[in-house]
Structure formats: C-alpha cells, structure tokens
Amino acid sequence: MIDAVLFDLDGTLADTSADLGAVLNRLRAEAGQAPLPAATIRPHVSKGVRGLLGIGFALVPGDDGYVELHQRFLAYYGDSLCVATTLFAGVPGLLASLEAEGIKWGVVTNKTSRYTLPVMEALGLGRRAACIVSGDSSPRPKPAADPLLLASTLAGALPARCLYVGDDLRDMQAARAAGMGAIAAAWGYLGDGLPLEAWGADAIIQSPGELTGLLR
Known part of the structure; x- marks a missing residue:
C-alpha cells in the first residue's frame, strides 16, 4: 500500500x-x-x-x-520565477486524485527554498503539499537519500510506503537509497546521459495519469 x-x-x-x-x-x-x-x-x-x-x-x-x-x-x-512556468498536463488531475484517495503528496527538489517556495505558491500548490523539501533542507541533496527520508518523516509515511517520481537519473538513485519505489517520468527533461531504461526505475510512466495505476 x-x-x-x-x-x-x-x-x-x-x-x-x-x-x-x-x-x-x-x-x-x-x-x-x-x-x-x-x-x-x-x-x-x-x-x-x-x-x-x-x-x-x-x-x-x-x-x-x-x-x-x-x-x-x-x-x-x-525576479522572474513563474512567468511562463506551468504544471505539466495531467498533473492537476493527478494531485486531485491523490487527495481524493487520502494519499499524501509532497515535493523533493534540489532547487533551494528561496526559489522552490515562491514557485509552489505561484502554482497554487504550497498549501496543498504534505511536505516541501528543497535543496537546502537537508545536509546532502539528491542523489543522497537524505531529502527523501526527511520528506517521508514530514509526511508521516514510512519510506517503504512511498513512491518518488522524477525525471533524472539522480532521482532514481535517491529513491533507491531511501528504500522508496522509483518512478521515472518520461514526460520530463531526462537529460542527455544514460537512456531512461537504464536508470533502474521500478516503473516508467509516460504521463502523470499513469501513476494512479501503480497505487493499487
């Protein structure tokens, strides 16, 4: 679960x-x-x-x-944090679905809190997230497990009962180090390094809506 x-x-x-x-x-x-x-x-x-x-x-x-x-x-x-920044298609519906099911959600990013928190507020997510962990919230950023473990504590969830969704190899490395399910977001930026299939993810999803199928 x-x-x-x-x-x-x-x-x-x-x-x-x-x-x-x-x-x-x-x-x-x-x-x-x-x-x-x-x-x-x-x-x-x-x-x-x-x-x-x-x-x-x-x-x-x-x-x-x-x-x-x-x-x-x-x-x-x-000075221009959220001029053209938007949620990806499917994200609003996914977050609403998680909330309707009573599943907590949060953010773990290497972006420092000076930039993370205003972006979250501008997107209307700041008060909805169970936790927001930024790059300066823990001693070591991703790919270390520290920020993910802090997030699970803040959300009141055991790491083994959390999923972490990201679009970079270090996201999968951090999830594995924290003992969480590692989900690769194929709609993201992905980088120019190892192919997505070589990241060691537990699952690769092509769109946000596909995540709901992994929760059952």
Whole structure:
C-alpha cells in the first residue's frame, strides 16, 4: 500500500524550462551571443544552473567567470520565477486524485527554498503539499537519500510506503537509497546521459495519469 507520493519539481510536476531558458538567453545576449533554442536547453534543465551554464557558456565550477555568471543567473531568475512556468498536463488531475484517495503528496527538489517556495505558491500548490523539501533542507541533496527520508518523516509515511517520481537519473538513485519505489517520468527533461531504461526505475510512466495505476 502506498501512503505518500513524492515528486521532483522541475521537469516532473512543473515545466520551468521556459523561465530558466529565458534567463540563460538573457545572459547570452549580454555576452553578445545568439539565443539557444528551447529544444537545446530543455534536456539540461534538471541539472540546474550548473547544467544550464554548461550548455550556454561551456563553463563548469572553478572556471574563470563561473561564479559571477552563476550569481547573475540566480538574481535574474529570482525576479522572474513563474512567468511562463506551468504544471505539466495531467498533473492537476493527478494531485486531485491523490487527495481524493487520502494519499499524501509532497515535493523533493534540489532547487533551494528561496526559489522552490515562491514557485509552489505561484502554482497554487504550497498549501496543498504534505511536505516541501528543497535543496537546502537537508545536509546532502539528491542523489543522497537524505531529502527523501526527511520528506517521508514530514509526511508521516514510512519510506517503504512511498513512491518518488522524477525525471533524472539522480532521482532514481535517491529513491533507491531511501528504500522508496522509483518512478521515472518520461514526460520530463531526462537529460542527455544514460537512456531512461537504464536508470533502474521500478516503473516508467509516460504521463502523470499513469501513476494512479501503480497505487493499487
């Protein structure tokens, strides 16, 4: 029996790629570079600012200019958190279904609380979630188990009776480390690494509505 379903935020519950991509392209414009198309940016969104600066400027932490660009990215994003961000199709119905069945749901993301909480509020989810665990809520972020275990405690559910749904390999790694069911969201950003089938997920679902079939 499943008592709680936990979700990644970016690329699983919410499509944040347009807002994050707009910030990246703003930085590129300031550097005299052409904008990147959405299809190029999208696979890197789940990797956060590090991944976006990697695709946008070929920079990694430690490179000259990385820290300054990272800080500017976060400042710009903080001013435009939820301009074009929306819930993925099927997510509102899924959350309503979970609530109707008495199954708690929450969010576990590596996004820091400074950005997570305003996005959740803007999407109308902040007061509905049983827990919201951000990247700065626990000592170690995903793929460590820490944030998922914290979420299960906050939701009042045993880890073995929780599912974690995400669109990145580290989501599946975190779920396994926490002893939760690992569900891969095929509608998400997915990245450009190992194929989805190699992530070790307990199940791969093509749309949010398919999750309800795993709860019975």
